Amino acid sequence: MTEVAGRIEIYGQCEIVMANTTSLPTLQDVAAAAGVSTATVSRVINFPAQVAPATRAKVEATIAQLGYSPHFGARVMAARRTNTVGAIIPTMENAVFARGLQAFQDELSAHGYTMLVASTGYSAANEAEQVKALVARGADALLLIGHKRDQAIYDFLAAQGIPTIITWAFDPSSGRPSVGFDNAAAMRDMARQVIDMGHRQLALISAETASNDRAMERYLGIQAAMQDKGLPEENLLFIETSYGIEEGAIAFKQAMSASNPPSAVFCGNDVLAVGALRQARDSGIHVPDDVSIIGFDDIELAQVAYPPLTTVHVPHREMGRLAAAALIGWLKDGTPPNTVELLAYPVMRSTLAPKD
Amino acid sequence: MTEVAGRIEIYGQCEIVMANTTSLPTLQDVAAAAGVSTATVSRVINFPAQVAPATRAKVEATIAQLGYSPHFGARVMAARRTNTVGAIIPTMENAVFARGLQAFQDELSAHGYTMLVASTGYSAANEAEQVKALVARGADALLLIGHKRDQAIYDFLAAQGIPTIITWAFDPSSGRPSVGFDNAAAMRDMARQVIDMGHRQLALISAETASNDRAMERYLGIQAAMQDKGLPEENLLFIETSYGIEEGAIAFKQAMSASNPPSAVFCGNDVLAVGALRQARDSGIHVPDDVSIIGFDDIELAQVAYPPLTTVHVPHREMGRLAAAALIGWLKDGTPPNTVELLAYPVMRSTLAPKD
DNA sequence: TTGTAAGCGTTATCAC
DNA sequence: GTGATAACGCTTACAA
Numbered sequence: 060m061t062e063v064a065g066r067i068e069i070y071g072q073c074e075i076v077m078a079n080t081t082s083l084p085t086l087q088d089v090a091a092a093a094g095v096s097t098a099t100v101s102r103v104i105n106f107p108a109q110v111a112p113a114t115r116a117k118v119e120a121t122i123a124q125l126g127y128s129p130h131f132g133a134r135v136m137a138a139r140r141t142n143t144v145g146a147i148i149p150t151m152e153n154a155v156f157a158r159g160l161q162a163f164q165d166e167l168s169a170h171g172y173t174m175l176v177a178s179t180g181y182s183a184a185n186e187a188e189q190v191k192a193l194v195a196r197g198a199d200a201l202l203l204i205g206h207k208r209d210q211a212i213y214d215f216l217a218a219q220g221i222p223t224i225i226t227w228a229f230d231p232s233s234g235r236p237s238v239g240f241d242n243a244a245a246m247r248d249m250a251r252q253v254i255d256m257g258h259r260q261l262a263l264i265s266a267e268t269a270s271n272d273r274a275m276e277r278y279l280g281i282q283a284a285m286q287d288k289g290l291p292e293e294n295l296l297f298i299e300t301s302y303g304i305e306e307g308a309i310a311f312k313q314a315m316s317a318s319n320p321p322s323a324v325f326c327g328n329d330v331l332a333v334g335a336l337r338q339a340r341d342s343g344i345h346v347p348d349d350v351s352i353i354g355f356d357d358i359e360l361a362q363v364a365y366p367p368l369t370t371v372h373v374p375h376r377e378m379g380r381l382a383a384a385a386l387i388g389w390l391k392d393g394t395p396p397n398t399v400e401l402l403a404y405p406v407m408r409s410t411l412a413p414k415d
Numbered sequence: 416m417t418e419v420a421g422r423i424e425i426y427g428q429c430e431i432v433m434a435n436t437t438s439l440p441t442l443q444d445v446a447a448a449a450g451v452s453t454a455t456v457s458r459v460i461n462f463p464a465q466v467a468p469a470t471r472a473k474v475e476a477t478i479a480q481l482g483y484s485p486h487f488g489a490r491v492m493a494a495r496r497t498n499t500v501g502a503i504i505p506t507m508e509n510a511v512f513a514r515g516l517q518a519f520q521d522e523l524s525a526h527g528y529t530m531l532v533a534s535t536g537y538s539a540a541n542e543a544e545q546v547k548a549l550v551a552r553g554a555d556a557l558l559l560i561g562h563k564r565d566q567a568i569y570d571f572l573a574a575q576g577i578p579t580i581i582t583w584a585f586d587p588s589s590g591r592p593s594v595g596f597d598n599a600a601a602m603r604d605m606a607r608q609v610i611d612m613g614h615r616q617l618a619l620i621s622a623e624t625a626s627n628d629r630a631m632e633r634y635l636g637i638q639a640a641m642q643d644k645g646l647p648e649e650n651l652l653f654i655e656t657s658y659g660i661e662e663g664a665i666a667f668k669q670a671m672s673a674s675n676p677p678s679a680v681f682c683g684n685d686v687l688a689v690g691a692l693r694q695a696r697d698s699g700i701h702v703p704d705d706v707s708i709i710g711f712d713d714i715e716l717a718q719v720a721y722p723p724l725t726t727v728h729v730p731h732r733e734m735g736r737l738a739a740a741a742l743i744g745w746l747k748d749g750t751p752p753n754t755v756e757l758l759a760y761p762v763m764r765s766t767l768a769p770k771d
Numbered sequence: 772t773t774g775t776a777a778g779c780g781t782t783a784t785c786a787c
Numbered sequence: 788g789t790g791a792t793a794a795c796g797c798t799t800a801c802a803a
Contacts, residue, residue, distance in 0.1 A: 083575065085796055096774045101798060111772060126574055131497065131553030133796030135488025136779050143531070143552060150517055157513040161506055164534060168545075173552045175499070176532050178520060189524075196499060196529045197487030218482055219439065304719060333719045340721070363660060363689045365696070365721040441780055452790040457782060467788060489780030492795050 084125040093121040104129060135197060144386055145175040145198030147189050149271075153302065153330070154358045155375050156204070159226070162379030163202060170387050172199075181302070183270045187212055194219055200386045202226060206233050207272035222389040226382045227273055229400045236389070238382040238399045242273045245371050245403035246280030246325070247287075249353060252405060253323050254288045257414035258351065261285070262296040262321035264310040264331050274327050277355060281325060296321055300331070307334020308341075311352075315344065322350055322414050329354040329361045329370055336364055336410065347412035357406055366409035373403045440481040449477040460485060491553060500742055501531040501554030503545050505627075509658065509686070510714045511731050512560070515582070518735030519558060526743050528555075537658070539626045543568055550575055556742045558582060562589050563628035578745040582738045583629055585756050592745070594738040594755045598629045601727050601759035602636030602681070603643075605709060608761060609679050610644045613770035614707065617641070618652040618677035620666040620687050630683050633711060637681060652677055656687070663690020664697075667708075671700065678706060678770045685710040685717045685726055692720055692766065703768035713762055722765035729759045 090097040095118060102110050103118040110118070121127075135141050144167055148156040164174045175198055177189035186203075190212055193201060200222040213235075216223050225237035253261070263281055266274040278297065285295060296317055300306040307326060311334065314324055326332035332354030339346050346352055346366060354361055354370035361368040378401055385396035446453045451474060458466050459474040466474070477483075491497050500523055504512040520530045531554055533545035542559075546568055549557060556578040569591075572579050581593035609617070619637055622630040634653065641651060652673055656662040663682060667690065670680055682688035688710030695702050702708055702722060710717055710726035717724040734757055741752035 086798095087796075097797075098775075098799080099773060102773085105798080109772075114772080126571075128547075128551060128575070130492075130796050131551060132488050132491030132493075132495070132781095133779090134798080135553075136486075136492045136781085137488075137796075137798040139488070139779075139798095141487065141552070151507060151513045151520070152510075152517050154508075154510060154513070157507045157510070160532075161508050161534065164507070164532060168533065168548075173548060174532050176516075176520060176530050177524065178517065191484075192524075192529060195484060195487060196497070197491075215482075219484070304715060330715075337719055359660060359686075360716060360719065363693055363716065363720065442782095443780075453781080454783080454790060454792090455788085458789085461782080465788075470788080486780050489795095490782080492797085493780075493782035495782090495795075 083130075084127040085130070086127075089118065089121050089125055089127050092125060093118045140199050140390075141197040142171060143173045143175055143196075143198055144200045144202070144383070145177065145193035145196075146202040147177045147179060147186060147193065148202075148204055149181045150178050151176070153328075154360070155328070155356050155373065158358070159375040159379035159382075162376040163383045164379075166380045166383035167387070170383075172383075172387065181267070181270060183208060190215065194221055200224075200390055202382055202386065204228075205272045206230050206235065206237070207270070222386060222395070224382050224386050224389075224396070226378050228276070229398075231398055231400075236385060236395045236398055238378055238385055238401065240373060240378070240401045240403040242276035242403075243280040243283065245373075245405075246277040246355065247284045248280075249355075249371050249405045250281045250284030250325065251287065253325075253351065253353065253411065254284060254290060256323075256351075256411070258321075258323040259290060259414070260294055260296075260319055260321045261290075261323050261325065262298065262314040262317075263325045263327070264298050264300060264307060264314065264335060265327040266302055266331070267299055277325075277327055302328070302330060304330055304334035304337065307331035308338035309334075311335035311338040312342070315342070315350070320350075323353065323411070324350060325353045325355075327355060329356045329358050329368060332368055332370065332410075333360050333364050336366075336368065347410050351411040351414075353411055361406075361408070364410075369408045369411040370406055371403050372406045374401045377401055439486075440483040441486065442483075445474065445477050445481055445483050448481060449474045496555050496746075497553040498527060499529045499531055499552075499554055500556045500558070500739070501533065501549035501552070502558040503533045503535060503542060503549065504560055505537045506534050507532070509684075510716070511684070511712050511729065514714070515731040515735035515738075518732040519739045520735075522736045522739035523743070526739075528739075528743065537623070537626060539564060546571065550577055556580075556746055558738055558742065560584075561628045562586050562591065562593070563626070578742060578751070580738050580742050580745075580752070582734050584632070585754075587754055587756075592741060592751045592754055594734055594741055594757065596729060596734070596757045596759040598632035598759075599636040599639065601729075601761075602633040602711065603640045604636075605711075605727050605761045606637045606640030606681065607643065609681075609707065609709065609767065610640060610646060612679075612707075612767070614677075614679040615646060615770070616650055616652075616675055616677045617646075617679050617681065618654065618670040618673075619681045619683070620654050620656060620663060620670065620691060621683040622658055622687070623655055633681075633683055658684070658686060660686055660690040660693065663687035664694035665690075667691035667694040668698070671698070671706070676706075679709065679767070680706060681709045681711075683711055685712045685714050685724060688724055688726065688766075689716050689720050692722075692724065703766050707767040707770075709767055717762075717764070720766075725764045725767035726762055727759050728762045730757045733757060 179185040204227045229239040229241045268275040298310045300310045357372040535541040560583045585595040585597045624631040654666045656666045713728040
């Protein structure tokens with residue numbers, strides 16, 4: 060593997076001629092040029108049906124001729140909404156969020172909304188800041204990941220009257236509108252199948268659970284399954300690490316060098332699982348003959364990993380799309396949407412096999 | 416592989432109490448409560464240093480007590496800028512864009528800007544629409560991918576006075592500020608090495624070149640290398656397909672069933688390459704002994720593919736970060752930034768081997 | 772169907 | 788340092 064340091068070359072100054080930014084045409088200009096009132100021009104833009112065809116045609120021609128486009132700030136100020144919706148996610152580098160976000164944006168866009176994005180890097184403090192930033196930037200509504208955050212944030216959003224939807228989690232007891240899935244139940248279902256296959260010594264390589272309720276729920280799901288099946292808690296080796304392929308690899312190595320190594324290694328997400336898979340290959344450990352590896356999320360990576368990864372399928376796109384639809388409805392009706400539970404379910408590929 | 420249809424359950428109406436949205440406190444309210452003028456409150460918010468400490472403390476206390484936060488639209492209207500920057504990309508589902516976008520947003524966020532995102536789904540018509548949408552939503556500046564688009568779009572942006580930076584491409588002759596890399600040169604460098612290894616019969620599985628100048632450039636890069644090395648054009652089998660693992664697999668199958676099958680298959684991106692790799696495995700074709708496969712982008716997938724994929728490394732994050740920095744500087748100084756070329760270079764892993 | 776005119780909540784320019 | 792006050796460009800009753 061050959062890698063050279065990125066070289067940067069600077070080229071000469073570009074010559075871009077920007078418009079005379081002092082004088083974009085205004086509604087008034089259009090009205091004057093078309094010989095109508097500003098109200099009529101405004102109507103042509105917002106409620107064309109209310110304007111006589113002849114007048115409308117005249118105004119539209121003037122708009123085109125002058126290259127007029129409405130001033131955003133003035134519009135927001137007068138109409139008291141931005142048609143902009145914010146999304147705050149841990150990071151777009153995680154494919155699950157990128158995928159969900161794309162679907163969220165597609166749906167918003169189809170309904171005339173624009174999406175503002177902020178990311179937290181999985182930091183709770185950061186999230187609080189980003190919530191304020193997006194609200195200050197005029198987000199009419201917000202999408203958040205998971206339920207767990209300071210109550211002050213919820214209070215702030217309620218005080219500002221910002222409709223907010225929770226995704227990636229499901230907890231009807233919270234009383235907050237959400238579109239998500241039950242992380243604990245999904246992982247529990249998978250763990251039951253694994254235990255039924257004869258696995259008794261288990262490990263979980265988890266994302267950090269401190270500020271990530273989804274990771275915690277998945278952990279609890281495995282514990283629940285173990286309890287159901289009568290396995291003692293000690294039979295689960297719990298390893299917490301940060302997000303990344305390398306991190307998954309290191310944690311896997313650690314798990315396998317335990318005094319009582321697991322025959323099945325659960326991973327909190329597919330990226331960690333793929334890291335574990337690579338480490339197994341590098342260590343000459345055969346998957347699934349020597350050890351089973353189980354992921355979570357079912358991203359593209361899972362299908363093309365070798366062997367293809369057994370994982371829990373999460374309907375990321377559907378979640379993003381429905382979250383957008385819910386917010387759009389909320390903004391329109393003024394009434395909070397119902398909470399929606401989506402199903403996440405095991406997908407059996409080739410990294411899980413019965414124990415002996 | 417077991418998959419069940421996603422089940423959706425609807426739960427009871429959530430009871431969210433939204434604030435009396437008719438009465439958020441305004442600057443005036445704060446001024447009245449603190450016993451100062453609106454101008455002073457505005458200064459406390461925007462230029463705290465200009466206000467006497469005692470006054471400032473009093474005003475800040477009032478702001479906190481009333482839970483005041485500035486109205487976005489009014490602010491935009493008066494200040495004539497939104498501190499919002501738009502990014503228009505093909506899709507976030509492509510990891511290269513997700514990665515670049517994350518870096519772009521991080522840098523923006525660190526400087527007090529917020530990011531608006533729109534996506535085109537690789538459609539030129541869509542892009543024109545999104546440009547207008549983001550400008551209408553008050554984007555102060557824009558990031559675009561690649562140079563190729565209707566001149567009308569550039570004219571519109573110039574007329575509106577919207578600083579715009581081009582990324583993912585490098586063409587100093589365009590005269591437009593950009594932060595990118597030379598797609599043709601990067602692919603040419605890789606192709607030269609491949610040809611030097613003795614490969615004579617080549618194939619390229621390319622993304623669609625019609626509305627994607629990066630894909631076209633990569634194609635031209637291979638052609639240039641072939642010409643340098645004296646290989647006739649006919650020795651390159653060109654297959655164009657859309658983005659996706661499955662698409663790569665299908666195209667690979669097609670390439671290998673040609674009357675004169677290639678010994679090296681270039682792919683326009685890593686996702687296509689991973690699809691090709693999977694198809695090779697499924698067909699019992701050994702990589703790189705039977706055929707070499709070369710990707711482009713160096714996303715995570717490339718490292719964990721089996722065998723690890725030889726590809727062209729693209730500094731996506733650096734590109735996003737520098738693009739943000741360039742726009743921020745442009746907005747601040749009012750002068751367009753210099754064009755920056757980043758280096759994309761071959762990364763030799765395990766899917767490329769000398770021909771016999 | 773169209774026009775008039777009153778805000779909308781800031782920022783910024785003046786005086787003081 | 789601080790206070791009046793005039794924009795800023797649009798939407799939306801209400802009137803005609």
